[in-house]
Amino acid sequence: MLYLDNSATTQPYPEVISTFSKVTEVYFANPSSVHKLGSEAESLLNQSRKQVANLLGVHEQEVIFTSGGTEGNNLAIKGAALANKHKGRHIITSVVEHPSVLESFKQLEQVHDFDVTYLPVDENGIVSIERMKKEIREDTILVSIMHVNNEVGTIQPVTEIGQLITQYPKALFHVDNVQGITKVPLDLKKANIHLCTISGHKFHGLNGTGALFVRTGVDLLPLFSGGLQELQLRSGTESLAGNVAFAKALRMASERAEEQSSTMKNTFTKLKRELMNIDGVIVNTPQENTAPHIINFSVPSVKAEVLIHYLGERNIFVSTTSACSSRRKAISTTLLAMNKHQDVAKSAIRVSLSIDQNEEIINPFIKTLSKGIEKLSKVMR
């Protein structure tokens, strides 16, 4: 099997699964319980939080465990906008954000009467700072820009955006770092980030685990009301096993990233070069300033879905654009926003690597893909 859909989800590390099952078995008590078993569960929860905080370079009380990227983005965006609406009603995001961000903004716009600016991107998928400077206003209370684009891998200039936002004291800065974490370094403090979303299953953790960084002093309206867990921002009995497994996955992935980032970059560069050499393939991921794990390309002569099934029959797994929107059969809005042709946007395929994959994957993938393109384009023409 050749699994090349790591931006959709990754295979959990066996060590992470074993932590999950061990914690479920032994430390099943409710961390809020007064008794000794509860106390142990609580201190395990605290230690996990501390580990996540250390890995992110932030304080313990700034880490909220969530169920993943969608929850993190929703809590950050709706929570920040609704808690701060008395300061202003203008909020900014970009057109290439993940649906969990875009839909949150739409809801704020349609249900809560916020004034939303959707920033365009250039042909490389990058948000323009100049445009941001023009659009940001005194009553802007929230800016949400992703770090790494989930479809094409473009890295947004979040540090520069963060610097700009320091000039607007009412504005909070949220970064969706679901695709970037452990792949592209980001200093949350330097980039003046107030809120940052990460998700466990993108770095070999489990689905349903994640965290939101909430900088000290930032007000959020909780999405769930209840028992005051997670600094009163996310009530509900903690998923202790999930949170511990998340902390472990983050540690392991960060350590591996340190060891293997050059291997990954190398694999990425070579794979991209090979793809460019195949007739009929257009590589959509820009040449520069991209994450080392996502390559997006189009084969306009073949329907993307057909190509994916062809590869799938040969045990190679890739996806059309993002997994989250592929079911809707919509054209990639990211690629359209990058001013790509309709045919290109319609036939996009995303290959996403894991940190543990090296050059060995290139040959089998390229061979099968070329064969597939050759065969299918004959038939489909």
Add this chain to the structure above:
Amino acid sequence: MKFDHILIRFGEISTKGRNRRKFIDRLKNNVRDVLTDFPNLEYQGTRDRLYIHLHNEDHEVIVERLKNIFGIQSFSLAIKCKSDISEIKEMALKAVNSVFQPYDTFKVTTKRADKQFPLDTNELNYQIGSHVLINTEDLTVDVKNPKINLRVEVRKEATYLTCYDFKGAGGLPVGSGGKAMLLLSGGIDSPVAGFLTLKRGVELEVIHFFSPPYTSERAKQKVIDLARELTAFGGKIKLHIVPFTAIQEKIQEQVPENYTMTSTRRMMLKIADKLREKQQALALITGESLGQVASQTLESMVAINDVTSTPIIRPLITMDKLEIIEISKSIGTHDISIRPYEDCCTIFTPANPKTKPKLEKVSRFESFVDFDELVSQSLNKVETIVITKEQKEKFDNLL
């Protein structure tokens, strides 16, 4: 840009006479202790400065740690270059570039120790300043109140540039003032008292009274966590956990209710003093603040303090609660202190404790029990743990 050394300025040490050497050596050792994980650093102490040669180590982490070390007034990132105007200009630009954030302001302050140098101070200021200004964006000059003050010292052998002053923690180097025992309950006050005593150069050991099942493991963990926060200022700390249940139960049984609190404090002080003697410390430290609770009135203090003639340091004695809370927040102990678990001071609190207890009365109530025997039994069962900054955590195997 890589800075090549950090320049540390002493605070009060500078006023010391013949003991100065001892203070400086102690400070040097303390600095070394918190930077042990940087083996490449080289330390050089002079009469009124301490230099750390970085040898390519990352300055950011080092800066953060230095901020907590008592005995340091201020410190700066510094770099050395040839006394040559074009080289100075280039270094100045690099130095500013590495610290400035958009919209910062700056100025240049030159000292020309080498009077042979062809340019005078004004010209140097002007040339260096304009070079930096031309080659940066979103940086402006403010000679009155700049965010960045680039200091250039032109000497014969070399030129030194420093461009960012960090405020030090002040005070005296921990350990230069002997050792004392801190009574740590888990509340907000006692860690602050510990911090303020550390600041005056005193080394700490910590005593905690543990009364299971009335107080829980969570309360004990709280004290361990508090002690760990204090290690940021004083290196490793010994924590003595004193089993106190039997004594507290005996007091409840023997002493009239409104005097139990007074007796409890007296026993704590007795035990603490014995431990102090054993550990060869010179004083006891408490978080008492005048009038805060019944045990902290002058009358109470007379009755409680009667059990020992050892000096008791009470750094918070005249402070208001809000002032104490503010310090506890700034040293990172507040959030730990407010965890809501019962501790040795909150259990068995009588409804109407005596705010003006009589010494004769409390002595008489206690005279019917051999408390000394109980005290020595409890002392025999003291558990001592050494708290370091990086403690091996319990659940490391799962994480």
